[in-house]
Amino acid sequence: MLIPVRCFTCGALIGDKYEKFVNKVKEGEEPGKVLDGIGVRRYCCRRMILSNINIIDHVLPYYEVRAERQREYESEQY
Ligand SMILES: [Zn+2]
Numbered sequence: 144m145l146i147p148v149r150c151f152t153c154g155a156l157i158g159d160k161y162e163k164f165v166n167k168v169k170e171g172e173e174p175g176k177v178l179d180g181i182g183v184r185r186y187c188c189r190r191m192i193l194s195n196i197n198i199i200d201h202v203l204p205y206y207e208v209r210a211e212r213q214r215e216y217e218s219e220q221y
Pocket of ligand 1: 150151152153154155185186187188189
């Protein structure tokens with residue numbers, strides 16, 4: 144989903160570094176060197192950033208349909 148604010152293992156702050164990482168990798172830099180450059184050296188923190196997949200855009204339509212069905216259900220009650 145969204146990047147967690149802190150590393151699950153060591154608690155280091157990583158949420159602020161994800162956007163920098165994504166932008167630099169999109170520009171064509173090597174992911175390992177980008178992580179070194181932004182100061183993410185522990186492998187527990189590196190896996191947090193490397194393994195994150197933004198699926199919020201895929202999940203949101205289901206919540207919209209659910210809300211729509213809830214409204215239909217509530218309008219049928221009398
Ligand atoms: Zn960590």
